[in-house]
Amino acid sequence: MQSDKKRRGIWQQAVRLALSMLLIMCFLMPMFTMSAWKNVTLKNGLKGNGITMLSAAQTIDSQLASIVRKAKLEEGMTSPVSGAGEKLRVTGIATLAGLIVSAVMFLMCFAEILGVNLAGKRRRLFPILALVVVALMGLGMWNFTAFAQTIKDAAAVTDEAFAKITGKLYQGDAVPEMKISVWAYLGILGMLAMAALQLLPEKKGAMSRSLLWFVVPALTMYSCFVIFPALSSVYLGFTSYDGITEASMRFIGLDNYRNIFASARFHSATFNTICIAAVFTVFVNVIALMLAVAVDKVRWGKNIFRSAFYLPVLISGIIAGFIWRIMFNYSFGVINYVFGLLGMESVKFIDAMPNALLSIIFVLLWKNAGYYMVIYLAALQSISPDLLEAASIDGANGRQTFFHVTLPMLAGSFTINLTLALINGLKVYDEIAILTDGGPGFSTETITYMIYKVAFGEMRQGYGTAMAVILFLIILVLGGFQSTMLRKREVQV
Amino acid sequence: MKRLIALMIALMMLLAAVPAMAEEQILPSDDVTLTFFAGNGDVKGNEVTETIIAKFEEEYPMIDVVNVTPTSSSFSEGLKSLDAVGEFPDIMEARDVPMWVRAGKIAEVDPELIALVNNPPAFNGKHYCVPTKSDAPLGFFYNKAYFAEKGFEEPKTYQEFLDLCEAIKADGQMAPIVVGAADIWHMGFSWMTWYINYVTNTDPDFIKHLYTGETKWTDDYVVDCFTKYADIFLKGYVEEGFMSTSDSQIASFLVTGKAAMFISGSHMVANIKDADPSFEFGWFPLYNEDGALNTWGGAGLNGWMYSVDCAADEDKLIAAKLFIEFYLRDDNYAYVCSTMSMLPVTNVVVDFGEHVNEMVEVQKASETVEQGWNSKWGENEIPTAFRNFSYKIAQEWATGTKTIEQGLQEMQTEWDVETQTFNPVTGVGIVTE
Numbered sequence: 001m002q003s004d005k006k007r008r009g010i011w012q013q014a015v016r017l018a019l020s021m022l023l024i025m026c027f028l029m030p031m032f033t034m035s036a037w038k039n040v041t042l043k044n045g046l047k048g049n050g051i052t053m054l055s056a057a058q059t060i061d062s063q064l065a066s067i068v069r070k071a072k073l074e075e076g077m078t079s080p081v082s083g084a085g086e087k088l089r090v091t092g093i094a095t096l097a098g099l100i101v102s103a104v105m106f107l108m109c110f111a112e113i114l115g116v117n118l119a120g121k122r123r124r125l126f127p128i129l130a131l132v133v134v135a136l137m138g139l140g141m142w143n144f145t146a147f148a149q150t151i152k153d154a155a156a157v158t159d160e161a162f163a164k165i166t167g168k169l170y171q172g173d174a175v176p177e178m179k180i181s182v183w184a185y186l187g188i189l190g191m192l193a194m195a196a197l198q199l200l201p202e203k204k205g206a207m208s209r210s211l212l213w214f215v216v217p218a219l220t221m222y223s224c225f226v227i228f229p230a231l232s233s234v235y236l237g238f239t240s241y242d243g244i245t246e247a248s249m250r251f252i253g254l255d256n257y258r259n260i261f262a263s264a265r266f267h268s269a270t271f272n273t274i275c276i277a278a279v280f281t282v283f284v285n286v287i288a289l290m291l292a293v294a295v296d297k298v299r300w301g302k303n304i305f306r307s308a309f310y311l312p313v314l315i316s317g318i319i320a321g322f323i324w325r326i327m328f329n330y331s332f333g334v335i336n337y338v339f340g341l342l343g344m345e346s347v348k349f350i351d352a353m354p355n356a357l358l359s360i361i362f363v364l365l366w367k368n369a370g371y372y373m374v375i376y377l378a379a380l381q382s383i384s385p386d387l388l389e390a391a392s393i394d395g396a397n398g399r400q401t402f403f404h405v406t407l408p409m410l411a412g413s414f415t416i417n418l419t420l421a422l423i424n425g426l427k428v429y430d431e432i433a434i435l436t437d438g439g440p441g442f443s444t445e446t447i448t449y450m451i452y453k454v455a456f457g458e459m460r461q462g463y464g465t466a467m468a469v470i471l472f473l474i475i476l477v478l479g480g481f482q483s484t485m486l487r488k489r490e491v492q493v
Numbered sequence: 494m495k496r497l498i499a500l501m502i503a504l505m506m507l508l509a510a511v512p513a514m515a516e517e518q519i520l521p522s523d524d525v526t527l528t529f530f531a532g533n534g535d536v537k538g539n540e541v542t543e544t545i546i547a548k549f550e551e552e553y554p555m556i557d558v559v560n561v562t563p564t565s566s567s568f569s570e571g572l573k574s575l576d577a578v579g580e581f582p583d584i585m586e587a588r589d590v591p592m593w594v595r596a597g598k599i600a601e602v603d604p605e606l607i608a609l610v611n612n613p614p615a616f617n618g619k620h621y622c623v624p625t626k627s628d629a630p631l632g633f634f635y636n637k638a639y640f641a642e643k644g645f646e647e648p649k650t651y652q653e654f655l656d657l658c659e660a661i662k663a664d665g666q667m668a669p670i671v672v673g674a675a676d677i678w679h680m681g682f683s684w685m686t687w688y689i690n691y692v693t694n695t696d697p698d699f700i701k702h703l704y705t706g707e708t709k710w711t712d713d714y715v716v717d718c719f720t721k722y723a724d725i726f727l728k729g730y731v732e733e734g735f736m737s738t739s740d741s742q743i744a745s746f747l748v749t750g751k752a753a754m755f756i757s758g759s760h761m762v763a764n765i766k767d768a769d770p771s772f773e774f775g776w777f778p779l780y781n782e783d784g785a786l787n788t789w790g791g792a793g794l795n796g797w798m799y800s801v802d803c804a805a806d807e808d809k810l811i812a813a814k815l816f817i818e819f820y821l822r823d824d825n826y827a828y829v830c831s832t833m834s835m836l837p838v839t840n841v842v843v844d845f846g847e848h849v850n851e852m853v854e855v856q857k858a859s860e861t862v863e864q865g866w867n868s869k870w871g872e873n874e875i876p877t878a879f880r881n882f883s884y885k886i887a888q889e890w891a892t893g894t895k896t897i898e899q900g901l902q903e904m905q906t907e908w909d910v911e912t913q914t915f916n917p918v919t920g921v922g923i924v925t926e
Contacts, residue, residue, distance in 0.1 A: 240914040240922070242877075244576055244596035248914070248922065259910045264903055330734020331751065332742075351736035352892050437677060440736050441889030456577070457570040458878030459592065460911075 087147035094140035098133045105129050145251045237466035242459045256466035265442045266450065266467070272357060273446040277425030279361050284421050285414070287365060288372030295373065296380045306377075310370035320367045321434025325350070328359055328435070353443045356436050360444060363431050368424070372417045379413035380406065415486040422482055426475050447471045518815070521808035524555050527816065530572060531562045532586030536741050537763045541832050549819050556812045569877065583803035584813045587622040590794040591870045592877050594621050595923070600804035603814055609821050610838040614794055616870055623817055624796035626835040629759035629852040630778055630788035630859065631686050636753050637773040639667070647777040650784045658730040661753050668732035670725065671752035673740035674891065680884035682756050683722065685865050686779050689787045691718035693863060701872040703908060704918040710905040711898070719890065719897050726891035736892060744768040762834040762848045776848050778855050786859040793868040872918050876911040
């Protein structure tokens, strides 16, 4: 028995050691975050990562000063590379500081895995330390970009005197740029996870905090295939990447976000997104509930009605779009043909605003109502007949029973359906692509549609990705708010 | 005597075989699959492409050509989507050549292929595509019988054109013009006609000057150009449901008497004949106020190109070269040109018929002949995204959603944004690695 326990203990230690090695991989990666100078050769020999950057920053100012002196600038002229050394120095200091803090955090965690509590009560500082590291990284990256831009701008100056300066410092056509390692993202992620784990209380009887380290392998995989690509997207939003040319991936700071918020097209897309999501969420639920109640009450052909209402759900958005595009056609469409037979004027369903937007919403309702109906129907059928019978005995009429018994019992379904409808409403793409192609002009574009058009059609992946980040935040805020509100209501019910 | 004749025949057969043996083709060493991307947007173009592929596969059974062209996206959008999923095609009909060259996706074309065509255009001094056609001028196709019945004549000035539209509208029998605006690229035909007549006719280097900041989209002559352009829609000269009409429907609008005219390229000759072989139609270009002609034409950076990966694979490269040679072979190329009413880039003789011959004469008589604004390269190359942005704005003018001033202001703002990352004059975004 004793030897069994001992053997188990050895195995546990081995697993812990393996996990620790994995953590080392994750945690030390921020060191490489600042590996820079991709595709560039500077004549002063500045190459490598953040640590070499710091030492180089010490000499760069004097080098620049010497170059400027030799270039014999005319009186009153300012060097186009002035301040470059300072920016590089800040980058180096930030990198080094970030590295030191993350190393301290790592050591404390590593010690804890081995059973030594170095952090003690100070572990609660971990989240703050993690944020400090991330902030330092950001500061370093920001300053490095500013440094690279200064040199690049100076290189573009054709003035002979300035050309002498940049010619001595900067070589070739390549642009100094920040190359952020894949592992760096993973490292930052691991560090945040470490900080989060430290906040968990160690309770007797509860799962041991050290056991949570076993999450690391799964977390690593999840990070590689989900979180890292998502974080890459965030990074792409700060670049001018066109989606096909690697050299176009230049860090441009917040330019994409600035341009997006100043764009009338984006304002229109945002309005359309919110408008479609709001109208769709309300009406699809009203219609779905009405259909569910009707299908629940109907005495004959129950299955036929259910199938008929659900059938459009089975059609893909693309096919539904094509069907309605043909039906809505101004000149050849069946609807206008029928209007003509009835002596009515033809209607521009998808040719002009606001009809185009209303037509899209109509198709969405037609296609999706059946889906939400099924959820309501399931909830309706799970209401105990005893409740309805009790209401009936108490003298409640049909309307009273519906509003005071049936409807409150559907609170859970409301939460699900409203949340799903809101999210789906915010993500509409297929129907718009086929029905209107976002037109006339840009008038029916939504953010989702615009993201695709910009990123793939217009070769502006960075710009499109920045928009995707904004959409993510909108969905996160709206979805979170709605879900919280509805759950409160659910609890009250 | 019989023996002598037999001997002579045998000798002749042997001699006939000698050149054939000397020109023995180099074939792929194994079965090859070539993924193929077509740049055509119209029905006839797709039909011709499919026919050529079928004939090619019949002649070269060891080569399988797989058409991977998506059905519902523009050229660049479709190609980029394929690139994003790692399925960039081997051989494709080129558009936006400079962009793909800068992306390092397409290879320099074999000089043997370039030698097959006349005056091939070069980009950065190198040939990246084998042109397939020389563009014919854009112009209006019209219902000849209707014009004859009403006594309408082909307009020789811009004012006469406006009078003609007004007269057809007043007649009420059919819409003066049909536009297939449901396809965004179709807007380019009308856009280009007005743009060439009133913008580049005023400043041939308009785009270059936009890059340098010497001109703006909001300049007076640009406003004037697009006011004229939008008026065609806003004055009710265009069939009302143009936003739900696609390019493939406009020929049927003409032959069924729903519209009297439409503007497009020479390829529509075949489409009209397909829609109704007995339909009588005429063609005229759009003249400016002084009766002068400025037309679209010449061989641009359009045609066959093959990917870098294809060029790196010996068998695929052989197959790609065979395909391009096959396409440009006189019998096949004559079929393509006559069916698509395309002006050839080789010396092949094609019997076009009256309409295309008239286009050629018009092109010769034009004061200026220039490539489309979206096909230029060098300092007059526009940012890739800007073309469709402009056509979308044109849709908004046409539907009255925006005023000319609002639209042009938005175009200027968009131009300023896009040129932050692409400016061939200053070199921003022009990377060749």
